[in-house]
Amino acid sequence: MSTPxxxxxxxxxxxxxxxxxxxxxxxxxxxxxxxxxxxxxRRGEVFGLLGPNGSGKSTTLKMLLSLIKPSxxxxxxxxxPVDTIEARRTVGxxxxxxxxxxxxxxxxxxxxxxxxxxMQGIALDNKIEELIKLVGLENGRDRPLSAYxxxxxxxxGLAQALIHDPELLFLDEPTxxxxxxxxxxxxxxIVRLRDMGKTVVFSSHLLEQVxxxxxxxxxMSLGKKMVEGSLNDLLTVQDRTQFIAQDLxxxxxxxxRQLIEQRGGRNVSVSSPKLSLEQLFLKxxxxxxxxxxxxVAKPTNER
Amino acid sequence: MFESLFRIRAIARNTLTEALRQKVLNILLLxxxxxxxxxxxxxxxxxxxxxxxxxxxxxGAMSVFGLLIALMGTAQLLPNEIENRTIYxxxxxxxxxxxxxxxxxxxxxxxxxxxxxxxxxxxVGVILTKERLMINAExxxxxxxxxxxxxxxxxxxxxxxxxxxDPRLIQAIVLTYAKLxxxxxxxxxxxxxxxxxxxxxxxxxxxxxIGHLESVARAAWLTGGSEVNFxxxxxxxxxxxxxxxxxxxxxxxxxxxxxAVPWSHTLNVLSYTGIFLLILMSVAIxxxxxxxx
Ligand SMILES: Nc1ncnc2c1ncn2[C@@H]1O[C@H](COP(=O)(O)OP(=O)(O)OP(=O)(O)O)[C@@H](O)[C@H]1O
Ligand SMILES: [Mg+2]
Numbered sequence: 001m002s003t004p005x006x007x008x009x010x011x012x013x014x015x016x017x018x019x020x021x022x023x024x025x026x027x028x029x030x031x032x033x034x035x036x037x038x039x040x041x042r043r044g045e046v047f048g049l050l051g052p053n054g055s056g057k058s059t060t061l062k063m064l065l066s067l068i069k070p071s072x073x074x075x076x077x078x079x080x081p082v083d084t085i086e087a088r089r090t091v092g093x094x095x096x097x098x099x100x101x102x103x104x105x106x107x108x109x110x111x112x113x114x115x116x117x118x119m120q121g122i123a124l125d126n127k128i129e130e131l132i133k134l135v136g137l138e139n140g141r142d143r144p145l146s147a148y149x150x151x152x153x154x155x156x157g158l159a160q161a162l163i164h165d166p167e168l169l170f171l172d173e174p175t176x177x178x179x180x181x182x183x184x185x186x187x188x189x190i191v192r193l194r195d196m197g198k199t200v201v202f203s204s205h206l207l208e209q210v211x212x213x214x215x216x217x218x219x220m221s222l223g224k225k226m227v228e229g230s231l232n233d234l235l236t237v238q239d240r241t242q243f244i245a246q247d248l249x250x251x252x253x254x255x256x257r258q259l260i261e262q263r264g265g266r267n268v269s270v271s272s273p274k275l276s277l278e279q280l281f282l283k284x285x286x287x288x289x290x291x292x293x294x295x296v297a298k299p300t301n302e303r
Numbered sequence: 304m305f306e307s308l309f310r311i312r313a314i315a316r317n318t319l320t321e322a323l324r325q326k327v328l329n330i331l332l333l334x335x336x337x338x339x340x341x342x343x344x345x346x347x348x349x350x351x352x353x354x355x356x357x358x359x360x361x362x363g364a365m366s367v368f369g370l371l372i373a374l375m376g377t378a379q380l381l382p383n384e385i386e387n388r389t390i391y392x393x394x395x396x397x398x399x400x401x402x403x404x405x406x407x408x409x410x411x412x413x414x415x416x417x418x419x420x421x422x423x424x425x426x427v428g429v430i431l432t433k434e435r436l437m438i439n440a441e442x443x444x445x446x447x448x449x450x451x452x453x454x455x456x457x458x459x460x461x462x463x464x465x466x467x468x469d470p471r472l473i474q475a476i477v478l479t480y481a482k483l484x485x486x487x488x489x490x491x492x493x494x495x496x497x498x499x500x501x502x503x504x505x506x507x508x509x510x511x512x513i514g515h516l517e518s519v520a521r522a523a524w525l526t527g528g529s530e531v532n533f534x535x536x537x538x539x540x541x542x543x544x545x546x547x548x549x550x551x552x553x554x555x556x557x558x559x560x561x562x563a564v565p566w567s568h569t570l571n572v573l574s575y576t577g578i579f580l581l582i583l584m585s586v587a588i589x590x591x592x593x594x595x596x
Contacts, residue, residue, distance in 0.1 A: 062391070065391075065394070065395045066394075067391050067394055067395065067596055068595060068596060069595070085397040085398070085399060086397075088395065088396060088397045088398075089397045091395070092395075093391075093392070093395035095388060095391050095392060095395075097388075098388075098392065099387050099388055099389060100389060100392060101317065101321065101389060103320065103321055103324040103325070104317075104320070112313060112317055113392070113396060115309070115310070115313035116310055116313055116314070116393060116396040116397075116398050117396050117397060118306050118309065118310070118397070120309075157392075160392065164396070
């Protein structure tokens, strides 16, 4: 039996009161990049981390990989504290705007990162072969990364994140700089990874895409989590009902409008109207638009 | 443990590959020119002088080029990884920060070993060519000459042999390598808290100079009779812990000048180097573990 304080191993990610403050040396203030964040990601789900620029998404992911140290709070990956190397064995990471060693070619890059994850020999050769195909980089295998386009870098970054077959993937803006076709391929890849039983946490600004693939999302703003939940729950407007009817003549429509309390027409479906994720997003981070008005100061996370 | 070595090796190899693909070894061309010029330009000096020039210039050039690589190359290792954010991609894998740092250092040591080895090969090539040419000249001169001249030629040939195949040069080269390892270690340690590569280069250079002055100061202050200053003693104690005594590598000059330095002394210097490197790397790891990336 686990006490309320011990991390749950059935959760892919568990974050408790995670906070990151940066000192702003010239202003004698601190910037709270991530503010008392609590979050859980379940095994096998695709989790979308959303928020405007500077809301703390990348900072959160970096803390989960122990690349930067939290000022406060704790986090676990499959029950392991994030600052252990055991936690990182089960994680693959694609940083935002990834940048690898320019002097290596595609194959060498994957070989290097595979080696770091303890792979070698035939197993590594086969994995490289498989991943090059998976991300569609056949043309980049023996080209140095200095000659890669942005989309190709993103692909080699994905392959590198997958090299040691991690259970959990952190993808920081995986489709940034990728053309629409490539971006759709990456979206499909995320779905395929979920079908393989992997957990994917990704950040993105392309809300339509997030809406298509994510099971659950969290929206952050100025370092704070504003909402978290399944897309279905979040996007359903609970206090409204909508009717969709088939074969209803204009006259009948008029009648229905009058008789709506009693009933009318042939109801094919009754549901609540759905917001688009974009509408939800804009509603959640309203300040961006408020700040456009003159005389309204833009809120900050500086203290 | 074994896995850890495996990762360190991968990082070291990557560091070496980067340097080699950036054509660091082009420095060999310059070295070759210096060795050849110093080997053949001073033909009208005495036999011993000619070899002394060649050894002086060549080992000197090895040392200078090695220092350049150790200083500039090492100072850039961490800033490059951090600026390009490639370090994130490495540390996101199951790699400890200490392994990363040791891997980077081992890569630099491998690069220095490669350059020193190749420069040594060029150097030995030049010195053996010079030996061959000079012996041929002696033989030509002795041909059909009187017995006295022939005896003199034989003497000369013996001397040429001795100068050219001087095993003490190996000592000089090994000690030079040890010195470079210390400089690279210092630069790496300083770069763990430095804010820029220029700061690292400048500070390392300063420490290098202080390292040369340290024993002078010690001699002046501590043998200064009864009124030895207690504060000075403490200061020197701390200094000798933080700054390696670079004067121990001055035996390199003595070796080239022709004095015999026993291998036991060389081994002593190497052990001191080893201990100092352990201290440097431990401190570097402690600092790097706490660093915000
Ligand atoms: N090293 C740092 N020093 C000071 N402030 C930092 C540092 N890194 C990040 N920040 C600040 O922390 C806040 C959160 O940044 P973060 O990169 O996490 O945002 P993000 O949500 O990933 O944004 P984006 O969508 O633009 O990628 C920003 O205000 C940023 O300026
Ligand atoms: Mg970001």
